[in-house]
Amino acid sequence: MAVVVAALAGPSTAMGAEVLISVNKATQRMTVMVDGAERYSWLVSTGLADYATPTGAFTPSRLVKDHYSKEWDDAPMPHSIFFTDSGHAIHGSQAIRRLGTPASHGCVRLAPENAKVLFGLVMSEGLGNTRIEVTGVDPIGIGSGGSYSRLTSFDPLTSGIMADSPAARLQIETRRRP
Numbered sequence: 001m002a003v004v005v006a007a008l009a010g011p012s013t014a015m016g017a018e019v020l021i022s023v024n025k026a027t028q029r030m031t032v033m034v035d036g037a038e039r040y041s042w043l044v045s046t047g048l049a050d051y052a053t054p055t056g057a058f059t060p061s062r063l064v065k066d067h068y069s070k071e072w073d074d075a076p077m078p079h080s081i082f083f084t085d086s087g088h089a090i091h092g093s094q095a096i097r098r099l100g101t102p103a104s105h106g107c108v109r110l111a112p113e114n115a116k117v118l119f120g121l122v123m124s125e126g127l128g129n130t131r132i133e134v135t136g137v138d139p140i141g142i143g144s145g146g147s148y149s150r151l152t153s154f155d156p157l158t159s160g161i162m163a164d165s166p167a168a169r170l171q172i173e174t175r176r177r178p
Contacts, residue, residue, distance in 0.1 A: 017035045019122060020032070021118070023046065023136075024136045028046065034121070040118070044110055046107075046108055047105065048103065064077075077089060079115040088106050089107050090118065092113075092115030093110065094112065
């Protein structure tokens, strides 16, 4: 009788394969392992310098096939796998030319066909059997246009140890020209 009740209740998380989704922000690559064997390796885009993708270990909380971002002008986020309470997700993106470089507002972007495959895998194996690990550091200076002002409380070329360097003098002289 217990076996019949368990079968009618649906598949348990213990029955699915273990899925590990590893995202490396330094290399902008995702590796997907199923029961310890690598199944996929794809380019991704993680967060820009001002919108870092959080690092750590996560369990996905929900799957949404056709999601639109309320924070970012209803931007389409197909095949979303949400993994933080703040709304970070792995999802498809049409900005495939940007894959391999930081480009998002904190989410992990994939090519649409890869997002669909990953979404299907997580759905079939279960949220409870899926772990997402985000590692690596954000590239320094991405999108800063050569200015370090966002990374420190001072400009190292005009104050501090680099103030008397030839590069600092050149930058100061360039700024003074009309």
